[in-house]
Amino acid sequence: MNETVVTLAPGGRNQAVINEILTAGGFDCRNAAPEVLVDGLGKGHFATAVLTEEALHLLPIADLQNALAAQEAWSDFPFVVLVSKGDLSPATAAIIEALGNVAQVERPMRRGTLFGAVRSALRARQRQREARHFISAHADAECQLRVLAESLEARVLDRTRALSETNRRLKYEMAARREATDRMDAMQAELIHISRVSAMGAMASTLAHELNQPLAAVMNYVVASRHLLETAPEPAPQRILAALDAAATNANEAAEIVRRLRDLVARGEVKRQREDLPALIEDALRLGLIDASSSGVECRLLLDVDASSVLVDKVQIQQVLVNLIRNSVEAMQYSPIKVIRINARRLDNKLIEVTVSDTGPGIDAAILAAIFSPFNTSKRDGLGIGLSISRTIIEANGGSITGANGRDGGAIMRFTLPRALGVHRDADTTSSMAPSPAKRRHFLATAAPGNLAN
């Protein structure tokens, strides 16, 4: 810290005496020419100045005033001026006035008085420097605060900008989502429309497919009746009546198929009740083997007695069996051996498994992969929907269906049906099939158009 005391005391031994006194008092003291004093004062080289009254008149007053005016806010340079006893001359008083912070010490003076004045001046200068330190620390803090405030403002601006950007994006996304939802609603409405149309299409093709058999049966019975009427030497009313009855039954069956299919396609409804499986299979066989193409086809049934009570929609399951039987008949068209085997066995407490297998060439590998898909056919005049309908029906009745090729050739179609639980009617099942006393019942039939009306 600068503690230098500059002295200026021209004339005689004044300078030497003052310096001697101050040096002896432990002050860092040096004398300087008037210009050097003023210049050093402006540059902060000294802590205080001790001058004699006479020295005041040597100072370059204008420069001194400039240097004092240029002091920083905290600074008020202290002077100690040694004056003569009595009133000051106006010129001296004016200079002292111009110096500002002046402590006057009368001459002749005592050492202690000079020490005290110089010490006070140094202490005052020291306090000013401390004030400067506080002021600059305060200014620093203010500056930091300003920087912080500015950066805070910048951050707030940034965040606001980011928020408004997010806001804009959100609004855009909301609009896009609303648009997507509207589009989805429109697509859904369109889809419902399309699925209705395709359900109607499916129903139309299903009806065309399923009505074929009973209508063929009706045709057969009517043709047979006509033939009987034409050729019989005598009217054979009983046989004609029976044939017409059968035609009526088949026509009814066709009507029933239409009704059930409509329910299935429109509402997925099935009318399940306890049914006798052997009787059901027997009816299906009669319907499936009705036309000339099934001539020479032999059917072998192996039905377990404890697999005879099922909980199904009878007409629908008959449709499935007719589809499978027709497929087997069509597949065996050129086969030397034409046998259809239908087996039924109890799988577990809940399910009964039915298999329909044949001695045909087996299912084509290209077809087998998607055999239950609609319109998958290897036949020139086939629609390829028989198995697709069959799967829909079996699943709607609570079962499942698979298709495969047998180890010895031929196709094996396998499906399950729910077992009718509760009271067992196996023992008193009424069927045209001859029940064997053993656990299994066997039935053998050879289809031939000739025995249709029997």
Ligand SMILES: Nc1ncnc2c1ncn2[C@@H]1O[C@H](COP(=O)(O)OP(=O)(O)OP(=O)(O)O)[C@@H](O)[C@H]1O
């Ligand atoms: N027992 C079978 N033996 C060999 N191939 C079969 C047998 N059953 C079905 N297929 C194959 O599966 C295909 C699909 O059968 P599906 O009954 O669904 O249709 P389709 O018989 O071709 O025509 P339609 O709709 O008139 O019944 C058949 O074209 C045939 O190639």
Ligand SMILES: [Mg+2]
């Ligand atoms: Mg078919």
